[in-house]
Amino acid sequence: ELILGIESSCDETGVALVRTREAPGQVPELLAHALHSQIEMHQAYGGVVPELASRDHIRRVLPLTDAVLREAGVALDAVDVVAYTRGPGLAGALLVGAGVASAMAAALDRPTLGVHHLEGHLLSPFLSADPPQFPFVALLVSGGHTQLMRVDGVGRYALLGETIDDAAGEAFDKSAKLLGLGYPGGPALSRLAGEGDARAFKLPRPLLHSGDLDFSFAGLKTAVLTQAQRLGQALPERRADLAASTQAAIVEVLVKKTLAALAATGLQRVVVAGGVGANRLLREQLDAACAQRGVRVHYPELHLCTDNGAMIAMAAAMRLQGGLEQPRRDYAFDVKPRWSLEEISASIP
Ligand code: ATP
Ligand code: MG
Ligand code: FE
Numbered sequence: 001e002l003i004l005g006i007e008s009s010c011d012e013t014g015v016a017l018v019r020t021r022e023a024p025g026q027v028p029e030l031l032a033h034a035l036h037s038q039i040e041m042h043q044a045y046g047g048v049v050p051e052l053a054s055r056d057h058i059r060r061v062l063p064l065t066d067a068v069l070r071e072a073g074v075a076l077d078a079v080d081v082v083a084y085t086r087g088p089g090l091a092g093a094l095l096v097g098a099g100v101a102s103a104m105a106a107a108l109d110r111p112t113l114g115v116h117h118l119e120g121h122l123l124s125p126f127l128s129a130d131p132p133q134f135p136f137v138a139l140l141v142s143g144g145h146t147q148l149m150r151v152d153g154v155g156r157y158a159l160l161g162e163t164i165d166d167a168a169g170e171a172f173d174k175s176a177k178l179l180g181l182g183y184p185g186g187p188a189l190s191r192l193a194g195e196g197d198a199r200a201f202k203l204p205r206p207l208l209h210s211g212d213l214d215f216s217f218a219g220l221k222t223a224v225l226t227q228a229q230r231l232g233q234a235l236p237e238r239r240a241d242l243a244a245s246t247q248a249a250i251v252e253v254l255v256k257k258t259l260a261a262l263a264a265t266g267l268q269r270v271v272v273a274g275g276v277g278a279n280r281l282l283r284e285q286l287d288a289a290c291a292q293r294g295v296r297v298h299y300p301e302l303h304l305c306t307d308n309g310a311m312i313a314m315a316a317a318m319r320l321q322g323g324l325e326q327p328r329r330d331y332a333f334d335v336k337p338r339w340s341l342e343e344i345s346a347s348i349p
Helices: 039-043 050-072 091-108 117-127 168-178 185-193 218-265 280-292 309-321
Strands: 002-007 012-019 029-037 081-087 112-116 136-141 146-153 156-162 269-273 296-298
Touching: 002 050, 002 091, 002 309, 012 050, 012 309, 029 050, 029 309, 039 050, 050 091, 081 091, 081 117, 081 309, 091 112, 112 117, 112 309, 117 136, 117 146, 117 269, 117 309, 136 218, 146 218, 156 218, 168 185, 168 218, 185 218, 185 280, 218 280, 269 280, 280 296
Parallel strands: 002 081, 081 112, 136 269, 269 296
Antiparallel strands: 002 012, 012 029, 136 146, 146 156
16 A cells, blocks of 8 residues: 655654555555755744744645655555644644645545654654664654653553653753754754763753653753853853763763663663654764663664654554554544654553
C-alpha cells in the first residue's frame, strides 16, 4: 500500500510517500519526502506565531505534495491511504493538515489515518539505513517534550519518566534567547558552545539524583539568567563559555537518566528521537557511555530529527502493517492539540 503522510503540527510543513511491505517484520520503504520550514518567517517574532503558521501550511502543503508525487513517479490516485498528524501541536496548524488530508482522501475515495506526532518522532529512526529492533528505551527530546519510554513494539509504549516543567529543547531555546541567539536557539547555542569551556560556569543538574526517571529544566534557565545578569557588560566575551556550560548541564542529565532507564529496564538498546537528538555533544556522550556498556544507540538521520512528513508516513505505515489501524472513511476529521502517547498504547499483556 502507498501511504501519503502530511505533517503540519507546528512550524514545518512536511509531506512524504511511504510503501508498506508484505512481511509484517519488514520496515516500510520511504519513496520521497519534501519539507518547508517556516523558521525564517517566525524568526522576526522570536518564536512561532500560530496564525502565521496555519496560513503558511495552507500555502505549502499542495505544492509539497506535487513535488513528492513527482519525485516518486507516482500519480495521486495511486495513493491508498492519506495520513496526517492529528496531534499534539497547534490546533490551527493541525487543522490544515487534517483538512487537506481529509479533502484529498474524500476526492480519491480513500481512507484517512490520523497519526500521533510523537509516535512519528519515536519511529523516525526506522527511516535510517540501520533501523533498530524492538524492544528499546526511547529518549524523546523535542521542543515540547522530554520523555523516557519503554518501547516493546509499534503501539506498545510505557512511559518511564518525563519532564515536570520545560522540555530539553525548550531549555536550549530559552537559554539561547537569554544569550541573544535568536530562534530557535538550540542549534545556535550548540554551535557557540563549541568555542567555549563547559567547566567555566557551575550550573544546576536538576533531578540528577532524584532516583526516578523524571526531568526538570526550568531551574536551569533561571540559573543561566542569573549568570548572564551577573556578567553584565562582560557577557559578550563569556557567551561561548556560558553556552558550553548550559549545553553540558542539559546533556549530562539526559545521558545519566537514559543510563538509569537502561538499568531499570535491563534493555540493551536506545533510540533517540526529536530535534535535540541532532545535538552533537549528546550523541558523543551517549555513544561513549553506551559503548562502555555494550548498548547500541540508534538515531534518526540528522535532517529527520526535527519535524518532517517522512516520520508521519512511516508511523502510519508501521501501524497499518502491524494491524493496529482501521483507516477511517467518514472524513469527519478532528485534531488533538493535547494528546499523550500513552493514550494510543495498546495494552501490553
Ligand atoms: P514536539 O515534537 O515536542 O511537539 P517540536 O516539534 O517543536 O516539539 P522538534 O521539531 O522535534 O520539536 O525539535 C525542535 C527542537 O529541537 C527545538 O527546541 C530546537 O532548538 C532543538 N534542536 C534542534 N537542533 C538542535 C541541536 N543541534 N542542539 C540542541 N537542540 C536542537
Ligand atoms: Mg519545528
Ligand atoms: Fe516535533
